[in-house]
Amino acid sequence: MHQPPIALRRHLSLRQLEVFTAIARLGSFTKAAQALHLTQPTVSVQIKKLNDAVGMALFEQVGKRIYLTEVGQALYGTCREMFDTLERFEMTVANMKGLTQGRLRLAVVTTAKYFAPRLLGGFCERFPGVDASLKVTNRERVLERLQDNQDDLYIYGLPPAGVDVEAVSFLRNPLVALASLDHPLARRARVPLAEFAGYPFLAREPGSGTRRAVERMLREHGLALKVRLELGSNEAIKQSVAAGMGVSVLSQHTLVGGAEGLCLLDVQGFPIERQWYLVYPKGKQLSVAGAAFKDYLLEEGSRIAGTAARRTGARGGKTR
C-alpha cells in the first residue's frame, strides 16, 4: 500500500524554519546566529532537530563553506513562500488595527545617516505604536538587502540600476567641493575643474554613491581623480581634509554635524546637484507603516532634513 507522507508539521517548529532560512540566506551559521540574536549552539541544535524531522541533511559543508543540499533548496523555497504569506497576513492584521501598531524597517546608504534618524524620529513621534528599525550600510549592501526583500523601504542617492524599483525623490543632495582653510584654492573664485582635479583627492571607498557621482562628473569632462587615500567614512574624510591631506567632494548633509577646519570651494560645475530617493521594489505591497512613512517623507522630508542641511558650519570661499 502507498505510504502516507510523514506529517512533518508535527515535528518541526516555525522557529527552526526561521533559523534555517537565515542560514540559507546568509550562507553561514555564525551570521545567522548574529542576525537572530541567538547563540551558535542554539542555532546548531535547531538545525539538528530540523534535519532529524526531515530525515535528510539540509546543508553540506565543502571546505569552509556550507551549501544547501537538494532537499535543503526545496525547503528554502517552501520557507520563502511561507514567510511571504505570513508577512502578508501580518500586514492584513496591521491594516485592520490601523497605525496603532506596526513595524517599519528602513535601510539607508551611509551618507543618509546624517538625516534619516531625524526623519524616523519625527515619524515615530507621530505614530508611537510603530516599531521602527534603521539599518545604515554601504550602497552595495543596501542593494543586497533590497534584492532579498529584507526591509520595507530604502534610501539611496541614486536609484539602483538593473533592478525594477519605484523611486521617489524627496530632498536635494548637493555634493560640495571641500579643502582645508589654508588650501591654495580656498580663497579663489571660479576654480577651473581641471585645476581642482589636479590636487590629491581623498575618496570614499569604491561602491560609494558619492564617489561614483564625482568620478562620473569628471569623466564627462575628460578628467579623472588623483586618489591619494581611500576612506570608508565621511567623517574620516572631513578630518583628513581639515588636516590638509587633500581635497574632497562630499554631500552637504555630511557637514551638519560640524565642519570645523573645512572650506567650501568655488569650483566650476559644483555643487553637483543630486537628489535623495525613497526606493522599494516595484510591485511590493507596502505595509501600512511603510505607506505612512512614504507619505510622511514626501510631506515633511525636505522640511525636516533640508533645514538641517542648510545649517552647516563650513566656511565659504571668496565668493560665498
Ligand code: PGA
Ligand atoms: P554613499 O551613498 O554614502 O555610499 O556615498 C550616497 C549616495 O549615493 O549619494
